[in-house]
Amino acid sequence: MTSVTLKPMGQAAPPAAQDMPSPAQLADFAAVNAALYRQHYEDLLSRRAGLGFGRSSRPIPLAPAWHWPAFLITVPWMFYRKMYSGGIILVALPVLLDHILPGSLFLGSGLLIALTAGICGKSWYVEHAVRRIAKARQAHSGDAARAAYLARARGVSLSAGIFGALVLIVTMTVIVMGLTPPNRF
Numbered sequence: 001m002t003s004v005t006l007k008p009m010g011q012a013a014p015p016a017a018q019d020m021p022s023p024a025q026l027a028d029f030a031a032v033n034a035a036l037y038r039q040h041y042e043d044l045l046s047r048r049a050g051l052g053f054g055r056s057s058r059p060i061p062l063a064p065a066w067h068w069p070a071f072l073i074t075v076p077w078m079f080y081r082k083m084y085s086g087g088i089i090l091v092a093l094p095v096l097l098d099h100i101l102p103g104s105l106f107l108g109s110g111l112l113i114a115l116t117a118g119i120c121g122k123s124w125y126v127e128h129a130v131r132r133i134a135k136a137r138q139a140h141s142g143d144a145a146r147a148a149y150l151a152r153a154r155g156v157s158l159s160a161g162i163f164g165a166l167v168l169i170v171t172m173t174v175i176v177m178g179l180t181p182p183n184r185f
Contacts, residue, residue, distance in 0.1 A: 020045070021133040029129045031155035037129070040065055040122045062123045070121025074114050077121070079164025080156050083128050087164050090117070091171050098175055105175055 026041045027034035044063050069077045078087035090113060097109045117124075132153045140146040 019134060019137065021130060025133060026126065026129050029133055029150065029154045030125070037122065037126055041126045041130075044123065044126060062120060064119045065122045067118055067121035070124075071114050071118025073165070074117040074121075075168040076161045076165040077117075079167075080158065080161030081125055081128070082153065082155075082157055082160065083125065084160070086124065086128075091164075091167055095171060095175060105172075 021029070023038045023042050023045075027038040030037040040063070043065075047063055075087050075090050078084075078090060093113060094105055094109055097104045101109075133150070136146045136149045136153070140149050
């Protein structure tokens with residue numbers, strides 16, 4: 001009898017426990033502030049074991065932990081950490097919310113997004129790193145190809161962080177200038 005593991009559309013299946021990277025591999029992937037993410041990853045692994053996930057293919061559990069960079073500069077932090085799809089979503093979300101609920105940007109949707117990122121940011125990055133390392137293992141059988149892939153995927157990108165900040169500034173300026181009635185202030 002064979003077992004089938006379903007995965008969400010558009011995402012790689014989370015690695016099984018035996019395929020999880022070691023804390024040292026995750027720290028190597030993170031590069032900057034590696035000790036912080038390594039400690040959080042170790043906490044997540046112990047929580048996973050404590051919840052009885054064992055060798056299942058379930059993703060690592062979310063463990064809320066405050067992360068100041070993710071709270072204070074959410075979108076630039078996402079781009080800096082090479083989590084581009086999350087950064088794009090967090091740029092588009094306030095625009096979408098402001099179209100659905102006009103004025104929601106001024107009513108705190110940005111703060112709510114920042115609070116969520118501050119609470120979940122470490123777990124988001126650790127999950128991103130685990131998935132990228134698993135993707136490298138699955139897609140590249142040779143050590144040289146895997147190392148080359150991880151060299152591109154790991155670490156941070158200051159230029160992407162600056163780009164994320166500029167995109168956020170332009171987007172928020174368009175929202176404020178374009179959707180604010182002239183007699184509002």
